[in-house]
Amino acid sequence: MSAEYVLQMNHISKRYGENTVLNDVTLQVRPGEIHALLGENGAGKSTLMNVLFGMPVIHATGGFDGEVLLDGEKTSITSPHDAMLKGIGMVHQEFMLLPGFTVTENIKLNREVTNRNFVSRLMGKNLETLDMKAMSSAARKALDSVGMSIDEYTRVEGMPVGYMQFVEIAREIDKTGIKLLVFDEPTAVLTESEATQLVSVMKEIAKSGIAIIFITHRLDEVMAAADAITILRDGRLVTCRAKQDTSIVELAELMIGRKGEAMVSTEPREVPQGNVALKVCDLWVNMPGEEVKGVSFDVHEGEILGIGGLAGQGKLGIPNGVMSLYDAMGDVEIFGEKLKLGNASNALNAGIAMVSEDRKGVGLLLDQSIEDNIVFTAMQIHGEYLRKIGPFTQKNDKEIRDVANKMIADLDIRCFGPTQHAGTLSGGNQQKVCIARALAMKPRFLFVSEPTRGIDIGAKKLVLETLVRLNREQGMTIVMVSSELQELRSISDRIMIVSEGQLVDILPPGASDADFGLAMSGIKPGEHKKGGDAP
């Protein structure tokens, strides 16, 4: 270890087509150091790691600019296997373990200790006998080094999640010549005590001279574990700090930052304090990847409430739970009446409409015309746009055409006409069709989930302006869920930040970046100040 840095990634840039996802990023890791890599979703952390591991997705899209140095020597890593041979290991966020195999077998998978036998002499190395004794003693050693007392012959199947995490770590440590370990959000699935144990294990590993890159969004863990911290934002390097030179508040602020100007400017106003439109009490939603674990909040009539937070933290689960698109539990009252969860038609009948974040999956009938999409919900829920002939019903083509033309004009949906199939529209126009469908319901309460995901900037502006107009002119109560904090800040009256399925805090749009950053990593800004963790 003659070089100062075990890993140097200098001036890395990566473009996917027109889209620059990494722009001149530099990451330097010393031997035996725990180096935290911080950033919001989409800041470029994953891409940087893909470059480090030589993932095929990088090479398939034209490679990258910049250089990677290992122990001060320039190298080129061509594949994940190559990375492994060069002493770089990864502890995955989703476990890559074979459930039916024992701990030992998992740890030694594809690196088994073998003895030669009669058959293998004839047929080659693949038929050598496993030396189970040597393998299990090696596994034992690795397990001990991560502080796990579990028997090395236990099967992985049925183990607690935390144990699996440690088995993964043990597997990486067992690899000979490992110099650098990457931990990708290792604490996301761990309990608090397991997380604490993990941090101490990481410190142990670091002490033995192995460098660690620690990817997380939990700022307190960063402060507890890391020696140095690199912060990325929007594919750019913000800064690299040593732990002692920074504070949790500063990190939060650096992570969020100001991203350009507000896209829509609204007149500042008092937060509406009218009647409670939606009262949510202890809501639990079982939406895969976006679980909500006991959230309570009120929405007042006439306000725009923003819900923010990092991806996978449960913000999307809230509207989907209230609309009963996923199994949900809890007490929800809408305009003073109790809403029974379990069937989407209850919420729709109560006057709530939703623009789903999953446009193609839930939001649209891609194979059907724009007009059929727009009137569908209103037709099914309110029985509108139908001609009744005795017990029979028929679509009322004229009314449908009229409302579709009006929506196309109002929302500026760019199309060949109301009979064009929704699947052939661009993302932004599809989003407008989704909004038109919600508006055709004439709702009193509107959920908008990720309304600007995957659409161009002009369409974004128009969508946000439409929401503001609906709110101001028709007094529609709107709850907007978005990953883009800037967007939430530009139109919301209040912003609710969700982390790990729970409500962290409700902040005014003018709150500081640091406050938002802290809230997103699960720390209530007020409490943090009271706790006096700041330097």
Added chain:
Amino acid sequence: MTKNKLQRAVAIVLVAAALVLAVLGAVNLPKRTTQTGQEIIDALRIRTLLNATGDGVVESYVKIAQDEARAKAREDAKATGANVMATIRDYVAKAEEETRAKYASSQTDYDALDTTALKAAISTYAAQLADYQAVAQQAEQAYIDAHIAEAEAAAAAARQAKIDAGQEVGEEKPVTVDMSGFVATEEMKAAQLKADEGFAAVGEALCGIYPVLDAAAVNTLKGTITDVVYQRGDEFTVQYDRYMAAGSEKALENGTAAFLIRYADDLLYGALALLVAAATVLYYELLCKKLGIPRIIIGLFFILLCFMTLWFDLGLSTLLSNSLVRMGMNSIMVLAMVPGIQCGISLNLGLPIGLVAGLIGGLVTIQLGVPGWPGFLLAIVVGCVIAAVAGWLYAQLLNRLKGDEMSVTTYVGFSIVSLMCIAWLVLPFTSLKLRWPMGTGLRNTIGLDNTNFKHILDDFLAFKVGSFTVPTGLLLFMLLMCFLVWLFTRSKTGVAMSAVGNNPRFAEATGINVDKMRVIGTVLSTVLGAIGILVYSQSYGFMQLYTAPRQMGFIAASAILIGGASTSRCKISHVLIGTFLFQGVLTLGMPVANELVPGSTISETLRILISNGIILYALTKSGGEARA
């Protein structure tokens, strides 16, 4: 750009070729009825006649020589005392050989013969024969008209007697009038006499050419001569083909010109075919976009078959009329695919559930002996009730096995057919029309007749245009059912159902009960299957039990796919287009295939190939963009 140019070049070449063919055809076609055509026919006729009679003449010489040889052998044998029989055998064989050798060459040198007299005689005789045949045909038709009612009554009585006796009643054959009581009319006799005079003249002329022929020998050749000169329904192409088949092509001074005249109509068809090909090449992209590749292939194949029936003179209009009937009889079963696809169970290959329900309805009607329309309606009602119940159970199964509909429906279809094979043996129907005369169980094929609902839709308001029969009732019923299904797809429930098929999660997000909609679609599909098999049976004239319904689900599925549907999207127009193309290809394919490969089962092979191939094609598509 270059591709575009290439297309244009190919199209221009094709159009040019078409023009050449069209001009050739248009110039030559009228020649058939003019002097040129007549001369060709005359030349061929003389040659054929001489050929045919020439053989007879040689035989006469041979016979004479043999007789002489036999007499000479007897004498020689007597003189030498040799074995009489052996000597006769030797002499006769030798004489025959020599005679044949002598005349074989001279008889082929027809140009040397003076045929002026014969030509005139034959022309007169041909006209006389034509007169006679016209008169005879008229008289025969009059006789048939007078006796047809009698014959039909007798056939019906015989049939009834068979049924009463519990015997197997086969397919109803067209009633024919027994012509044994027919006596030639006076007019016929007069015409006959005139023709006989003509024949005498021909005989005389022949005798002039072949001195060896005598009146008796000519009389033995009368049948041959008459057949050569004129046959009922003769016209240019028929005569040309007949004389060519007899090997008379050497009589023609200009074979190519005659050939062009003979095939002038085919040249015109060819020109039309080339124009179609040119249009296809030119508008290939547009067609691909509008129709999709499978429909283009099947459509072009259908057009090709149409031209081939024209080339082979197979009677296109009759075949198209048959296609129309088969389209009508199959269309309701194809229509049954629509609710299935729209509600998201994909292709309802479990259609046999509906089919057996419909068959049971039909059996009940025959058992109760309800005739005509009431019987047909009763069959539909009973069939629909059974189909609705069975379809509901089937839908419960499909709702528990979401995502694997394709295999579930296929296996359900196969299973129900096998299960019903047992049921047909034990169901308590007692009518002798339904049961085997001996043993237990229902017949394999149950013939329908006028006492129940055979052709009840086909014959309703049916009319004929030339040889093209329009099954008005069948087509009206088909359109009515399509209209009803179309109305349903536009109702609130129908809209919700198609949303379920299109995107179940979208439907769920709107509070629609996905399972309920799938049940509605499945039941509707099964009920339509029941109606479909009854419509099919009434047109076909039989109800087929046991394993017959097994393949019908696949046929219906491939028909709608050919029409342009995918496994997740379909329209009523797909039903109509698909059924017509699929059935049209099969109907036209059979006679054309028999013409190309006589006695083959290519048509059946074709059916299996098309129906299964198109389903596979659709499945490859459904895995791609349709589901993404």
